[in-house]
Amino acid sequence: MRRRVTLRAGDRTLELGERPRLMGIVNASPDSFSDGGATATPAARVQLGRALVREGAEMLDVGGESARTDRAAVEVEKEIERVVPLVRALAGELDAIISVDTYKPPVAAAAIDAGAVMVNDVSGLRDPELARLCARTGAALVIMHTRAAPKQRLQDPDLYGEVTEEVCAFLRARIELALSEGVRFEQLIVDPGPDFAKTPAQTIELLRGLESLHELGRPILLAISRKDFIGALTGRPPRERTAGTLAALAHGVSAGAHILRLHEVAPAADFLAVQSALDGSLRPSPQLALSEVLRHDDGGP
Numbered sequence: 532m533r534r535r536v537t538l539r540a541g542d543r544t545l546e547l548g549e550r551p552r553l554m555g556i557v558n559a560s561p562d563s564f565s566d567g568g569a570t571a572t573p574a575a576r577v578q579l580g581r582a583l584v585r586e587g588a589e590m591l592d593v594g595g596e597s598a599r600t601d602r603a604a605v606e607v608e609k610e611i612e613r614v615v616p617l618v619r620a621l622a623g624e625l626d627a628i629i630s631v632d633t634y635k636p637p638v639a640a641a642a643i644d645a646g647a648v649m650v651n652d653v654s655g656l657r658d659p660e661l662a663r664l665c666a667r668t669g670a671a672l673v674i675m676h677t678r679a680a681p682k683q684r685l686q687d688p689d690l691y692g693e694v695t696e697e698v699c700a701f702l703r704a705r706i707e708l709a710l711s712e713g714v715r716f717e718q719l720i721v722d723p724g725p726d727f728a729k730t731p732a733q734t735i736e737l738l739r740g741l742e743s744l745h746e747l748g749r750p751i752l753l754a755i756s757r758k759d760f761i762g763a764l765t766g767r768p769p770r771e772r773t774a775g776t777l778a779a780l781a782h783g784v785s786a787g788a789h790i791l792r793l794h795e796v797a798p799a800a801d802f803l804a805v806q807s808a809l810d811g812s813l814r815p816s817p818q819l820a821l822s823e824v825l826r827h828d829d830g831g832p
Contacts, residue, residue: 532549533547533549533550533551533593533787533789534548534745534748534787535547535548535549535726536548536748536749536750537715537717538615538671538717538718538720538750538790539648539669539671539715539718540628540648540649540669540670540671540718541643541647541648541668541669541670541671542648542669543628545628547689547750547789547790548789550803550807550812551783551784551788551789551790551791551803552590552628552789552790552791553587553588553589553590553790553793553796553799553800553803554588554589554590554591554748554752554790554792554793555580555583555584555586555588555590555591555592555789555793555794555796556583556591556592556756556792556793557576557579557580557583557591557592557593557594557617557621558576558593558594558597559573559576559593559594559595559613559614559710560595560596560597560605560613560695562593569698570811573616573617576616576617577620577621577624580617580620580621580625580627581624581625583796584625584626584627586796586797586800586801587796587799588796589627589628589632589801590627590628590649590790591621591625591627591628591629591630591767591796592630592631592632592651592792593614593617593618593621593629593630593631593632593642593647594614594631594632594633594651594817595610595611595612595613595614595632595633595638595689596610596632596633598653598727598800600647600682600683600684600769602682603618603682603823604681604682606621606696607635607637607638609721610633610635610638611637611638611641611642614631614633614638614641614742615641615642615645616645618642618647619645619646620648621646622645622646622647623646623770627762628648628649629642629646629647629648629649630647630648630649630651630671631643631647631649631650631651631652631674632651632653632757633650633651633652634652634653634654634657634658634661634681635646635658636658636660636661636664639652639661639664639670640664640723643664643668643670647670648669648670648671649670649672649673649720650664650665650670650671650672650673650726651672651673651675651722651752652672652673652674652675653675653677653681653722653724653727654675654677654680654681655674655675655676655677655678655701655705655724656672656674656705656709657680657681659708659712662708662709662712662713662714663712663715665709665718665810666712666713666714667713669699669718670718671718671720672709672714672719672720673717673720673721673722674702674705674706674709674719674720674721675696675721675722675723675724675727675750675754676701676702676721676722676723676724676727677724677727677728678690678701678728679727679728686728686729686730687730688730688732688733690728690729690733691729691733692784694729694736694737694740695734695736695737695739695741695743696738696743698723698724698737698744698759699743699744699746699747702721702723702744703747706719706721706749711755713756716749717749719746719749719750720749720750720751720752720789720790721744721749721750721751722751722753723738723741723744723751724754725737725738725753725754725755725758725760726758726759726760731759731760731763731764734758734759734760735760735764736788738755738779738782738783739784741753741782741783741786741787741788742759742761742786742787746789750789750790751782751787751788751789751790752788752789752791753779753780753788753791753792754792755776755779755780755791755792756772756776756792756794756795757769757770757772757776757794758772758779761776761779761788762775770809773795773798775793776793776799777798777799780799780802781806782792783808784803810831
């Protein structure tokens with residue numbers, strides 16, 4: 532069950548917990564692990580953002596550097612060049628909350644100036660300047676668990692004793708660090724970091740204990756789209772992991788995740804619509820009916 536929490540992101544205030552929110556992924560990097568090259572031009576990336584919002588995303592996460600560990604880090608100037616025009620275009624046109632996926636303070640600052648109101652830091656707040664930036668601007672800050680530096684691959688089956696307890700302790704310490712740098716408690720979001728410095732087995736164990744993160748008192752962002760642990764379980768490459776992603780989404784919703792970060796928003800929105808109708812959290816109208824144009828697929832059997 533989701534805990535009710537208030538999130539402040541720039542001039543936005545969100546009351547989270549009544550239902551999960553979908554965050555669509557808009558990569559401005561050509562080497563993403565799962566969709567590199569799929570949106571090769573700025574216009575295509577803006578179009579993707581529009582489509583994700585139409586499909587049900589209320590947040591968009593824009594990234595200019597892949598988390599892949601077999602690629603070098605992107606220079607700050609290049610990352611700014613990739614993300615700032617995209618953030619400006621999306622923020623100027625759409626009502627969605629725009630997040631920037633970066634661990635580099637100069638990139639985050641440029642994106643906030645362009646209209647981003649959230650910083651998604653996959654480094655685990657290694658650089659406290661990110662916290663100071665969010666304190667000055669009011670941008671929300673996602674703190675993700677990882678034991679590895681950016682671009683470092685760390686897969687050690689003996690790295691953790693009790694992985695869920697260690698993740699909670701890490702995030703609690705990083706929350707205290709952010710608060711000490713002036714960030715308000717209501718600006719913070721926590722992410723358990725599936726696959727980051729974790730083997731597939733460790734990620735699965737962590738997600739089984741996801742409800743423990745509620746003790747931190749902050750919204751839980753769950754980034755499970757096309758992850759390695761899904762591929763390890765199913766034997767499928769990233770773009771064939773939709774069904775596995777939806778299974779992980781179902782578990783995350785059951786455990787009370789507040790924000791679900793996904794490449795494919797439409798299947799997730801459909802899943803949530805049917806689930807909420809069946810579990811009673813959404814009461815369909817007695818007049819609910821299927822449109823005739825949806826009753827058959829033309830040309831099908």
